[in-house]
Amino acid sequence: MQQPKLSARGISLWFGEKQVLKDIDIGFQDRQITALIGPSGCGKSTLLRCFNRMHDRTPGVRLSGHCYLDQEDIYAKSVFVAAIRRRIGMVFQKANPFAKSIYENINYGLKINGVQENQRHELIVQSLKESFLWDEVQHELHKPAAQLSGGQQQRLCIARAVALRPEVILMDEPCSALDPLSTAKIEELIKNLKADYTIVIVTHNMQQAQRIADNTVFMYMGRIIEADTTPNIFNNATNELTSSYVHGKFG
Amino acid sequence: MKLVSRKHTEKFTARFFKACGFGAGSVLIALSLMLVWNAAAFFIHVKPYDFVSKTQWDPTGSPSAYGMLSMLISTMLVAVGAMLIAIPLGIGTAAFLAEYAGRKLKNMLKPAIEMLAAIPSVAIGFLGIVVISPGLAGLTGRSNGLNALNGAILLSVMALPTIITVAQDAIDGIPISYKEASFGIGASRWQTLTQVTIPAAAPGILAAIMLGVGRAIGETMTVLMATGNAIALPHGFFDAVRTMTATIAIEMGEVPFQTTHYYALFSVAILLFIITLVINMIGEYFVGRFKKFEIR
Ligand SMILES: Nc1ncnc2c1ncn2[C@@H]1O[C@H](COP(=O)(O)OP(=O)(O)OP(=O)(O)O)[C@@H](O)[C@H]1O
Ligand SMILES: [Mg+2]
Numbered sequence: 080m081q082q083p084k085l086s087a088r089g090i091s092l093w094f095g096e097k098q099v100l101k102d103i104d105i106g107f108q109d110r111q112i113t114a115l116i117g118p119s120g121c122g123k124s125t126l127l128r129c130f131n132r133m134h135d136r137t138p139g140v141r142l143s144g145h146c147y148l149d150q151e152d153i154y155a156k157s158v159f160v161a162a163i164r165r166r167i168g169m170v171f172q173k174a175n176p177f178a179k180s181i182y183e184n185i186n187y188g189l190k191i192n193g194v195q196e197n198q199r200h201e202l203i204v205q206s207l208k209e210s211f212l213w214d215e216v217q218h219e220l221h222k223p224a225a226q227l228s229g230g231q232q233q234r235l236c237i238a239r240a241v242a243l244r245p246e247v248i249l250m251d252e253p254c255s256a257l258d259p260l261s262t263a264k265i266e267e268l269i270k271n272l273k274a275d276y277t278i279v280i281v282t283h284n285m286q287q288a289q290r291i292a293d294n295t296v297f298m299y300m301g302r303i304i305e306a307d308t309t310p311n312i313f314n315n316a317t318n319e320l321t322s323s324y325v326h327g328k329f330g
Numbered sequence: 331m332k333l334v335s336r337k338h339t340e341k342f343t344a345r346f347f348k349a350c351g352f353g354a355g356s357v358l359i360a361l362s363l364m365l366v367w368n369a370a371a372f373f374i375h376v377k378p379y380d381f382v383s384k385t386q387w388d389p390t391g392s393p394s395a396y397g398m399l400s401m402l403i404s405t406m407l408v409a410v411g412a413m414l415i416a417i418p419l420g421i422g423t424a425a426f427l428a429e430y431a432g433r434k435l436k437n438m439l440k441p442a443i444e445m446l447a448a449i450p451s452v453a454i455g456f457l458g459i460v461v462i463s464p465g466l467a468g469l470t471g472r473s474n475g476l477n478a479l480n481g482a483i484l485l486s487v488m489a490l491p492t493i494i495t496v497a498q499d500a501i502d503g504i505p506i507s508y509k510e511a512s513f514g515i516g517a518s519r520w521q522t523l524t525q526v527t528i529p530a531a532a533p534g535i536l537a538a539i540m541l542g543v544g545r546a547i548g549e550t551m552t553v554l555m556a557t558g559n560a561i562a563l564p565h566g567f568f569d570a571v572r573t574m575t576a577t578i579a580i581e582m583g584e585v586p587f588q589t590t591h592y593y594a595l596f597s598v599a600i601l602l603f604i605i606t607l608v609i610n611m612i613g614e615y616f617v618g619r620f621k622k623f624e625i626r
Binding site (some may be wrong): 168 | 508525526530532623624625
């Protein structure tokens with residue numbers, strides 16, 4: 080197997096006294112979609128947020144172990160957090176566009192990351208197209224993002240991440256608040272993005288994992304129980320827990 | 331039985347609130363009518379245009395003069411000056427409290443700031459006379475420091491608690507998810523504050539500013555004590571001024587009933603009312619515009 084694009088090596092994490100992640104070891108392959116599944120509270124979001132250092136300023140958090148993007152230690156002292164976050168984009172569970180226009184929502188990220196003004200417009204249009212949003216909004220780019228539907232807002236958030244040309248996109252249940260049609264659109268979009276990005280997606284929807292993910296990782300109580308190709312996880316799980324979870328026996 | 335009595339209370343409270351509403355409404359209408367009535371009596375004698383465009387105010391002279399432009403400009407000067415100080419300071423403090431201050435510091439500063447609002451305006455005016463006036467006099471080399479700047483400083487002190495409290499609530503009300511979205515694309519704390527959080531909190535911050543402006547324009551006692559009370563066209567912040575409110579407060583006590591002078595003071599009041607109204611409407615307009623971007 081080739082070197083993973085993104086990996087965690089011996090990651091443990093505590094919120095105060097409570098250990099939420101226990102010695103996590105996992106690698107995510109380049110240009111593949113990996114689904115992160117497991118019962119509520121098992122630490123999926125927490126793990127995802129380790130990779131773009133979203134815990135940095137949460138009080139009471141202690142972390143040990145290493146995360147690597149390619150060969151680079153994400154938590155090394157010499158690493159500039161903003162640079163890591165530019166390379167590892169994130170899409171959250173609840174769509175969270177800024178209180179700005181559609182255009183400005185994407186422009187803001189480009190601006191703060193120092194993208195030249197004359198290149199921004201092109202990137203904005205491009206990312207809207209890649210997020211399947213262009214056709215719906217091309218005539219009203221300066222409308223408040225708040226006036227978009229929930230599914231459109233989530234696609235805007237994906238566009239916002241994509242516009243920065245990251246290497247990895249982390250998605251934390253991006254469809255959990257959406258209707259089936261919007262969900263289908265976003266799944267289509269995610270499959271499309273695979274050509275250029277490494278994608279890690281947390282989901283509670285077993286069908287969704289099977290539809291889009293190349294690999295699936297099953298977590299339980301802060302540990303990774305099993306990681307394999309999606310068909311193997313769903314059909315030939317080696318671990319008892321995994322097979323009962325994916326067959327809906329608990330969770 | 332129980333249901334019936336509940337229905338009664340319900341009916342009663344509904345009526346009670348209706349009565350309160352009508353009461354407040356009629357007081358407002360009566361007040362406006364009285365103002366308009368008295369102002370109308372004034373404008374029979376003095377042309378409205380002369381009233382607002384002439385700078386000479388000498389109701390007791392012969393012939394008497396009723397130009398209130400000096401006062402109007404004085405009021406604006408003091409209010410604008412106060413806002414120039416209070417808005418950046420207030421929003422800065424609010425942002426600091428909401429985003430940077432630790433729990434302990436916050437718990438110390440908040441009550442202190444709220445206490446500031448409880449100081450009576452006479453006490454603040456006194457402060458202007460004994461502390462700020464000598465200070466300004468020393469700075470400018472004039473005999474005293476009772477001038478527009480003094481009034482502006484005091485008014486900013488009075489407007490600050492409201493601006494800080496209301497603006498901080500607005501900033502605190504922005505969900506963490508907005509900020510995370512901003513951090514998530516590599517923004518710094520400062521960029522997030524100035525380009526995401528504050529714009530998202532804009533309607534609330536604007537409301538805070540409007541409350542501050544209202545206070546600055548309507549406040550009487552402090553400016554009466556600290557601005558020198560000279561009715562002349564001011565040329566800058568170091569000139570003594572007399573605001574519209576101060577003029578009404580000073581002259582209303584001694585003016586004979588139902589004279590032109592008496593009516594003139596009502597007209598000053600009505601102009602003050604219109605100015606406040608217009609400023610509020612402008613504020614509302616911008617609040618509405620920002621609200622369109624608000625995400626719930
Ligand atoms: N900021 C925090 N402070 C303290 N405990 C936290 C914090 N965030 C999460 N936790 C705890 O960490 C554990 C893992 O939470 P996490 O959000 O990672 O779960 P999850 O697998 O994403 O669950 P879900 O599927 O419900 O989103 C939970 O028990 C949660 O209560
Ligand atoms: Mg979660």
